[in-house]
Amino acid sequence: MIVKEIVRGTAEHEYSCLPAFSYMIDALNVGTTYSIMVNKVDCRFMYYFLSLGLCIKGFAYMRKAIAVDDTHLYDKYEGVLLSTVAQDTENHIYPIAFCVVDKENNASWTFFFEKLKSIVVDGPDLCFISDRHKSIANGIAKAYNHAHQGYCMRNLGKNLWVNHHCGEHFYLFYNAAKAYSPEEFSDYFVEFKNYCPEAFFFLEHELGFKKLSRAYFPGNKFDVMTTNIVESVNVILIDERKYPVASIFN
Structure with missing residues (x-):
């Protein structure tokens, strides 16, 4: 063109x-x-x-x-x-x-x-x-x-809700994404993995923690999640x- x-x-x-x-x-x-x-x-x-x-x-x-x-x-x-x-x-x-x-x-x-x-x-x-x-x-x-x-974070959450059916344990994903330290992030995500293993695999291997979490993000998101x-x-x-x-x- x-x-x-x-x-x-x-x-x-x-x-x-x-x-x-x-x-x-x-x-x-x-x-x-x-x-x-x-x-x-x-x-x-x-x-x-x-x-x-x-x-x-x-x-x-x-x-x-x-x-x-x-x-x-x-x-x-x-x-x-x-x-x-x-x-x-x-x-x-x-x-x-x-x-x-x-x-x-x-x-x-x-x-x-x-x-x-x-x-x-x-x-x-x-x-x-x-x-x-x-x-x-x-x-x-x-x-x-x-x-x-x-x-x-909200767009990802909607995907998890619709495609991975983890609504009951949805709050664990949000808490992990908003966590400031890797230790706090790990605590929430380990629990999330126990309840929603397929969603956890999608987040860890297809997206990567750097894209979705505050704790592992290489820059400073401030409060813009x-x-x-x-x-x-x-x-x-x-x-x-x-x-x-x-x-x-x-």
Whole structure:
């Protein structure tokens, strides 16, 4: 597929109304970064990434534990909204960037993380919390060499509940995932293994303790153990998700 990217300062109005809209945002919010990707053959919209100048500036004071998630747009426009959110030291939710894409796949998530990298700098102190969608892991791996990725504890819990039927002993998994020390983690997980051996095998051998636990995670998750903070932003936008792209960002 032949594509053309329109970045801040070089937008071409023939592709969509988004460039003019983006110029307006940039004028009102200095330092804003945006990027538009269109199909060069038929000028069809593909991706639109946006991070407001104030969000970029303020991220320097946020915890470097970032939640990443997607939510589907609906009605006639369709598409997917990708979002990334952080927290300050008082646990206030802080949006960093948004991206509307045609579909959730390797190409769209890679585009998102490559653009995000100019705002959220790679480093061993940075970690992403997400669900287990392979395209998210692939996008992070391509754009970030030193950051760490952890899995959403609630998303994993839902998987265990539905696929491994360990609801009665579900609390042991949560306690283990939230444990601060390997010793505390082991105490809960040994008990969990006794009741749910199949679920334990899945967590240990298919996922690995580094992805799901605080005790073995190589970075600092702080209190970000789930993607709840970014899902809260998705809920705020529930009505806007049926609007045209320019209206969503407005």
